[in-house]
Amino acid sequence: MEELIRLRRELHRNPELSGSERATAKRIRFFLSRYKPHELYSGIAGEGMAAVYNGTEQGPTLLFRCDMDALPIQERSALPYSSSVPGVAHLCGHDGHMAMVSGLAVRLSQNPIKKGRVVLFYQPEEETGKGAEKAIGRLADLDLSPTYTFAIHNMPKYPAGSLVVGRNTFSAASKGLVVKLFGKESHAAYPESGLNPALAVSDIIRELLALPNINLFKEYVLVTLIYTRIGEVAFGTSAGYAEIMVTLRAFHNPDMELLSAKSIALVEASAAMHGLRVETQFTEAFPASVCDVELTSVLENIASEQNRKLISMEQPNRWSEDFAHFTIAFPSLIFGLGVGEEHPDLHTPNYDFPDTLIDSGVDVFEAIIRKYLG
Secondary structure, three states: OHHHHHHHHHHHHOOOOOOOOHHHHHHHHHHHHHHOOOEEEEEEOOOEEEEEEEOOEEEEEEEEEEEOOOEOOOOOOOOOOOOOOOOOEOOOOHHHHHHHHHHHHHHHHHOOOOEEEEEEEEEOOOOOOOHHHHHHHHHHHOOOOOOEEEEEEEEOOOOOOOEEEOEOEEEOEEEEEEEEEEOEOEEOOOHHHOEOOHHHHHHHHHHHHHHHHOOOOOOOEEEEEEEEEEOOOOOOEEOOEEEEEEEEEEOOHHHHHHHHHHHHHHHHHHHHHOOOEEEEEEEEEEOOEEOOHHHHHHHHHHHHHOOOOEEEOOOOEOOOOOOHHHHHHOOEEEEEEEOOOOOOOOOOOOOOOOHHHHHHHHHHHHHHHHHHHO
């Protein structure tokens, strides 16, 4: 346990952003070298790594995934191991996720599996939604495609050590929509000589925010205004350019497809009505994480065996997880590990993953392994 705490705190002290996880990977490789995986692969979808432990008999492949990247947020804490990188910190608990998966390496080296194989996968670029989708193809190239995949996400506001499951869907689909409107600048004294996109911006924002209220969607959807810009800071110029950024969310993947199509249609219609040229782009797209029913049942049994509180969420998490790409490609399960009802929330400057819960995550993961692989 102490070495996992040291690893977690070292990772916390040295966070790296999405796509730049090189030193993180180096630290993990050094840790794993003491626990002798049968195979170790690096450079997966960037700095990702896969440590493989083989049984002596044929059996399924179980992949346990953790995420490696930190957030571009300034940490505000007096912890002795607080982030040493200005403006970057592990405020989503990915350091804890890595520690839990690394704990499996310790257990598997001490108590080898009898059959099949376990893949410990350290995935880069989760926060941008790029890592999982890229990694799945590379894992296939390496003959590491899993039979089943698993992931934990730590969850504040739930009792410490509890297991939190979705009713099929664990977390929402989301994507960013960027809208660019092109009109014509003019002198502010002669706005009639130009084409100012301000009215179109007003119409588009109002209509986008109203989309969730139309009776077309099967489950919850949300549109959130993130950013808008009209023209330049120049009192002598009437604007000729504008940008709008919104985030779309949906609990149901088909609803996200419909919400996306409706958003583009209304943007294009408004731009045409105002005589503007328009460009649209989707970015940071995450599907919904839809979990396998059989694997959820296995976790429910483990919760009972370990005398853990099991909580079934009434609704999926509104935030997104790029593990969703695994849930599309393979029978998969992502579930929550409660970190305390009074604990600071994810993505906030005072968040820190509780060291006391590392063993809890390892225990649950190991129980899954023993269920399938002996």
